[in-house]
Amino acid sequence: MPAPEPPEQQTPTEAWVARPNNKLNLESIHYSTLAPHEVLVDIVAASLCHTDIRTAAGTFHLSPPLILGHEASGYVRSVGSSVTYVHPGDAVVLAYASCGECRRCEMGKVAYCEQLFQLNFSGREGAAHDVEGKEVHGLFFGQSSMARVALVRERSCVRISSPCSREELRGFASLGCGVQTGAGAIMNVAKPAKGARIVVFGAGAVGLSAVMAARLREPERLVLVDNSAVKLEMISRELLGGVVVVNSAALSHDELVAKLKGLTADGRGMDYALDCVGHEAVVNAAYQCLDKMGMVMNVGGSATARPQYEVERNLVNGLTIRGTHQGDSDPRVMIPQLIEMHRAGSFPFDKLLTSFGFEDLHKAIEDTHVGRVIKPILFT
Known part of the structure; x- marks a missing residue:
């Protein structure tokens, strides 16, 4: 039987895909057309968290095959038809997703959003496919950002409004989950x-x-x-x-x-x-x-x-x-606050970071397991 035709208007990229039996591969994948509240982000750095390792092993909420990654930073490439918060070219840090509309979100308690599980651990049917046209789960924590280009929910984006160099933005990749x-x-x-x-x-x-x-x-x-x-x-x-x-x-x-x-x-x-x-x-x-x-x-x-x-x-x-x-954090409030503290010299989170090439995820995981690093960052 021939493989299904890939979706039209696809966006190709490379991503770290967790497969069953704890297999982790750097694969070519492609995304379908953006949904109204979705964003494509050119990733400059993705941070590795223990939750990614658990997920790759199949012991977290969203099962393989899926694209890993839930701490990252980059530049907006394109936006869905209903996106208003970010625009192409904006520098962003990626964090978990929330709905922004439920009772908890309206109270400013977005970490306890009523749709938290659905938005972060359910993916979206048809969002991403591998080279054989088979679906892989995406939108992990609203982002699946361990990719050169990530398909992201708008609510996972934290726009960096102040001037920011590419090098500085790379370090900010670690702020979206563990640090905050x-x-x-x-x-x-x-x-x-x-x-x-x-x-x-x-x-x-x-x-x-x-x-x-x-x-x-x-x-x-x-x-x-x-x-x-x-x-x-x-x-x-x-x-x-x-x-x-x-x-x-x-x-x-x-x-x-x-x-x-x-x-x-x-x-x-x-x-x-x-x-x-x-x-x-x-x-x-x-x-x-x-x-x-x-x-x-x-x-x-x-x-x-x-x-x-x-x-x-x-x-x-x-x-x-x-x-x-998430430390009761609203990412769009907390992450800019941490950046401001870091720039003032009072929150030196960069001392936690160790850099790896994007292709070196296995090395980053190994070094994490044996305690050689605290917070690995994969540079694209």
Whole structure:
């Protein structure tokens, strides 16, 4: 049987396509005609996140075959008939999609959009095809941006209105998910007062973004916890000024909790504990190290973790258990804010980044797995 005819007005490009059985290939694909609220973006850089790795393995919401990528930046090539927010030539950073119309979006809580799953994990029938004319899923997180040209939902675009060089725009590729999640957990959710006690579990891009944001709040104590000596060693010293680093590898649960409480002036514990890992034991430690009126925030994702909370302890101590998606960030507000902070020298997220060629995704994944890099960026 001959292969189906490709869609008319197709746009050819190359993209990283996840196939079943954890196969990941750089393939020629083509897009169909733009839907009214879709945009084509010439990608200058795409950032690798652990969620991309999980998705390639078939353990996330949208199953292979699909085009990976949900953190990127580039220039608008063309727009659908109803697009008004961006125009060809605009520099954009790409983030998750939201509808902009539901009750949550109207409240400014776009991270909790009522159509979040549909817009980010359902794709669109007929949007992208491979060389055999077979469909591959696109619009992952509204963008599937690990491509030289990406088909993107308009609501995934964050326009950079200030002058921006191509080199600077490449670095901004990392802001669309992990970085805004970690920073947003501090800036939008915790909002700690000066002199607060804060512990961050997990020294990846999310956790270190939270640390950078927390340093700006002038905490009494700021602690970073991880169990990888390799990872802790490679963190730029510029990011760790005033931060107490704890390697938890050799510590039992009780020892870790006691150590964290002991790092506070009165030994009572932390005001804010951010779990950027999603591991059950980590969440339990975060909970147990809290002082009265403290808050533990679930920032790292997990489908299986079942942490143990004590109702009586919550009640008597006034504790808060709080999840946060994307750091409660509205990308069109948060990303320009992070860019402004970076340009002012107060949020040096570029210290997290390691550059790879666009063809070197497998190398980037390998280096991520073994802890040689924190945040890989693929340059097109």
